[in-house]
Amino acid sequence: MTEHASARPAHEPGTHVMSPGILVATAASLMVLTAITVTSSRIDLGPWNVVVALAIACTKATIVALFFMHLKYENRFLMVILIAAALFAALFVSFVVFDTVQYQPEIRAADQAVRKGS
Amino acid sequence: MSHLAQTGTAGAPEDRFLAHHFPDMTAQSQTSKLGIWLFLGSEVLFFSGLFVAYGVYRANHYALFHYAHHFLDWRMGALNTVVLVGSSLSAAWSVRCAQLGDRRGLRITLLLTLLLAGMFLVVKYFEYSHKLHNGIAWGAACHPSEEILSTLPASVRALPVPKDLGTFFSIYYLMTGLHGIHVLVGMGLYVWLIRRATRGDFGPGYFVPVDSVALYWHLVDMIWIFLFPLLYLI
Amino acid sequence: MTTAPAAAAEHAAGDSYLTHGKGIASWLFSLDHKRIGIMYLALIVFSLFLGGVFAMVVRFHLWDPSGGLVSNDAYNKMFTLHGAVMIFLFVIPGIPSALGNFVVPLMVGAKDVAFPRVNLLSFWLFVAGAVLFIATLVVGGLDTGWTLYPPYSLESSRGLGILLALTGVFLAGFSSILTGVNFIATIHKMRAPGQGWFDLPLFLWALYATGIIQIFATPVLGITVALGFLERVFHLGIFMPEYGGDPVLFQHFFWFYSHPAVYIMILPAMGIVSEVVAVFSRKPIFGYKFIAMSSIAIALIGFFVWGHHMFVSGQSKWANIIFSFLTLLVAIPSAIKTFNWLATLYKGHIILKTPMLFVLSFFAIFGVGGLTGLFLGTLATDIPLHDTYFVVAHFHFVMVGAVMIAFLAGLFYWWPKMTGRMYDERLGTASAILIFLGFNVTFIPQFLAGTMGMPRRYATYAEQFVGLNRVSTVGAVLLAAGLGVALWAFVASLRHGARAPANPWGAATLEWATSSPPPHDNFAVAPRGVPPYDYTGLTHASDEAGWIPVRPEGAR
Structure with missing residues (x-):
């Protein structure tokens, strides 16, 4: 129990309430990145197309994890x-x-x- | 439900959801959160097998994959991406509503998440039925019709239909199918949440189920974030 | 503390988890981790019996070089089912699901595992998986070897058996994942007040490491068998070359799980050894942190070595070299554990009760099993030894000689806690000695036959191996007799064993602080964490009363 005893005073993990601004900004950035990934795929970059697509997908996944899944505010x-x-x-x-x-x-x-x- | 503390100490109303083996709600909700994250970690590895299959066949049949992705309509994929991002936003908002005790907002956002999830599957249904009607099935059963070949870009149409085209579509159906099953399960979970929210179960002291299902839902979104470019775009 | 007198009174009335609810439904749908553990135990012992029967058929068949007992076809089914049942229904779930379920919450002083309903679901998934395995027998068996390699396994002529087996593995796999989630959450979040990470008994460190593998590797088994199933039904062209698939890919999938799964088997066994060796040497375990961390290291390194099963499967040269190198790294944490156990014995006051006898045989057998693993992990020596009886002997040394023997050590050790009854020490000793002898007589000849080139899995063999095979079969009979004596000891204990005291062995971990058998809620008074290997506070009162605290309670 040591860890939850020590974590409690600072902020109770998991009770952070996401502000509307951050939620909307998260969704908006995901939409923008979707647009970028579609656009970039229509330019022939050779083998780099895969790299770009995966890099954007990883960025989007990170955004989802940090904000929608509120990992930024968790244990x-x-x-x-x-x-x-x-x-x-x-x-x-x-x-x-x-x-x-x-x-x-x-x-x-x-x-x-x-x-x-x- | 026998293990719920029936004679719980007088206190916050949500204590009726405290199981007998936890000292308090904080311990219970933190344990649940750890549990759901461990499960999500497991889910990542569950999907990883399909990404391996994708990677191996793409590496071995680069030309085939490049050819085959023209059969997928990126506009449908992009539409579904937008739908899923919207449902994720709504799911995240539902957690906020539960935390703040906004019961009306909670019901609306849960319902919206469910509707968007349904919309995702409707789009997916149209994609699947269009392909299957035109002979694009999996494995050896993949024989594209003249009609669908004629819709390809001219430079692609000039190429012969590759022998192993079905391999790509096997992987396509596997990946989107497993993802689709997860969407269906998520819809079931949202129906359950809506019933409980209507009953008034959730509030600032007890929102673990809303949060856990939302986490699962974001993972489903996250998987699609990878499927969309890998299958539709490149 | 105000509830203590009431709870103590209730306890004095003889309420234990065994008497807490009556009727079959109070067991089958129990959320109590102790009852679920006991149900797992029953199922797992049955699986061991079933797998053992198949093994005896195999051994008697091989009495004669031309195969005397059954047809070649039936022999293939026997060794396949022996492997599949033993691996998926005995060795993998054995220690974590049966003993772990019972002991984990007790060791952290909790009332139950973190998610009791998930635990029950996990049990029923396991039952469903086991039933499907038994059903393969009805529909004509399975003759693919437990590894289920395509293309052979996914040809349509294999019939319905393979589909049932794949589904069974899928369900048993998800059962295993849920057990892992439960254990990790329990160890993280439900420890007793004052019980820090390094106050955990080493069995829990071992199960924590096991949980990592169950959670991150088992889902890959799930997707593997799901793909196999779909390939067989829909001809997807993923694993089958005739549809454009790649059978080597299946082996990558399969071993990405099944090699880490070897550590799902051995890590909990090592955890039991760590408990027993300290208690019966009356000495704190030597090198606690090294043993704890080497469990985690084994779990993590275990993910990087799967390719050593594929040295002759057409895997590429560079992959072979890298996997061979990484495999040798596993020897380091394994050796760290072994040296620490032996150092714990040194100058200890060794008590040769049954659990300790099993643990001492574990040391001998695991030493040989581990070191022969190095021969097989080394690329150059693996190539001639691959698919010979050397491999068979090696993994039986680890899975039977180490894991099954540690399972028995744990079962004898926790038996008084589980049932409230002592077993007859003479029967326990006899079974430990018989099993040790029988095991070695069975499998040492297989090492010799393997180095002489006898291939595994064949129903017949060359005349020159007849002596070694007959010695091996005699050994198998001895081994079975030893297991029979162990079963006799347990049944006799249930019928007329002496009442067990709370702490018969003088162990310091928390499960011994409650009565034997424990009450439904595990502890009359919620315990605080204690140093798990500090025996200075205990004194032996009598055989009836067991070990009791030296100082009055609360003086700590």
Whole structure:
């Protein structure tokens, strides 16, 4: 109980009331970023299109987490949970994609060798 | 409900929602919040598998993915993004209303969230039915009709239809389908919240369910924030 | 404190959680973590029995090189169901869901877990998953191996069994996630006043680390089996090459969960060992913080090593090298724990009761199981050893020799608390010795057969391995006999065991501060946190009264 005993005097986590201004500004910035992501996708940036789209999506997700999900005003541990989940997911995605990019050429080469042989 | 403290000490009215194994409402609501966040962390990893599948097939079939995304109408996706952001705003507002004891505002914002969620699914229904009518199903069952091919941009129409087109749509249906199931569950939760709000359960001393469902709803929004550009735009 | 006399009076009248409600429904729909724990225990012991029967069929079949007992086809189903039932229904849920559910709230001095209704839901999801597994037997079994690798597993000729098994795994997985959420929330938010993080018993640190894995890895199992199910029904082209899918992708998905799941199995076992070794050495645990933190380290590093199951599956060269290196890192926190346990024994006043006998066999067996893991984690030595009996022996050393034996240690240790009855020490000792001998006779020959090249999972084998296989089968009979003696000890205890005192072992953790069995609300008076391994305040009164505080209550 030590942590909630020590957290209580400062501000009771979870009782922060979001002001209308911040809520509307959050929604508005999400709309603006949606517009930007649509616009940017219509310009051909080659491989950078993915990077831009993901960067904007991550920004939007951060805004949702901080304000709509009021993590900015919460016990830090809740943020640790979300970040840990995001990192594990990123680990999973990046390692498997890394591996598949490495072994696919071998499979294609083997595939062609089989076709040539038959 | 037997574990609710029936003989609770005289005090705030919301103490009737205090379970017997917590000392006070603060401890109970903080524990619930931790629980819901742990569950949301789990949800992120649940979806991560589909992002892995997306990443792997995109890396291996870049041209196919680029070709296939032309079948998706970005305007529908953008509309749904706006709808979901609106519902998230309404959900966040409902938490504010509950905290301030604004019961009328709470009912309105909960209802609005539910309606926007329904609207999201209606748009999704039109997208799905349009595709399925035109032969765009998953896996080996994907045979786009001439009609839908003719709507593609001219530069894309000139290309031959790739053999594994269905792989993209398998992933499309999986990702949006799992997300759609989450939207449906969220709608069920909002119906439940509206009933309880009408009964007058929520107020400044007890708003954990409103907050928890809103957190879940924002996560559903957050997943869509990634699905929209990955599937519709790039 | 004003309620203390009333609660004490109620308690004197003999009200315990066992007598608190009557009738079958008061058990099946109980929100009491203790009753849920007991129901889990019953189901898990049944799963162990079922998996054991399958194992005995396998061992007797392998008595003869050409396979004497059942058809090759039936053999495939037997080893698959042995693996699947043991892994998903015994080893993974065994310690956390059965013993953990009972002990966790008691150890933090709480009345229940954080979310009692979620706990009950978790139990029923597990029941549903278990029922689906049993149902696979009815529809013709499952012969894919417990790993369910496609393309073989998702071919239409596998029938209905695979769909039931996938659904069963999905449900059992969600049960596991909910248990993890409950434990982490309970440990975070429901600790007794004055119980800081480093006053937690190490069993709770172990379950906390387990919870991290349950929450972050198990959902990936959920999506894996869901994708497998949909692939099988709708031919999506995700895992099946004939529809454009990639079977190696399934292995990535599967092991992203199933390797961390190995630590879901072993971490709680290590937690039990930490409790028992300190209590029965009458010494504070050596290196408390190192043992606590190494649990967290194992949980986190465990997420980075899944690829070592795929060294010969067509995974790329660089992935192999990276995963091999990362795998060796797990040895560090594991070794830290082992050295600290051994240091706890040093100059301790060792009491050789049954739980301690099991823990001492854990040390011997886990040592071998852990070190042979290094051979398999090293890329160069794994390639010849992969898919031989060496691997089979290695993971049985860890999962049976370490986890099952620690489960028994925990069960004997907490049995008086759960039932209010002592067991017969002679029967306990006999079972510990028989299990240790039987285990080693069963699995040491499998290491030898593996290094000589005997492949796993085959229904028949070359003539040269016949001696080793027969020794192994004899060992399996000894092992089964040992488990039978343990069961006998428990049944005899229930029928005519002596009444257990509140604290029969002289342990300092909070679960021993309440009566045996505990009352419905766990404690007559809400306890305060105490140093979990400080035994100086306890003295042995008598066998009937157990250990009692030296100083009068409140003097601390």
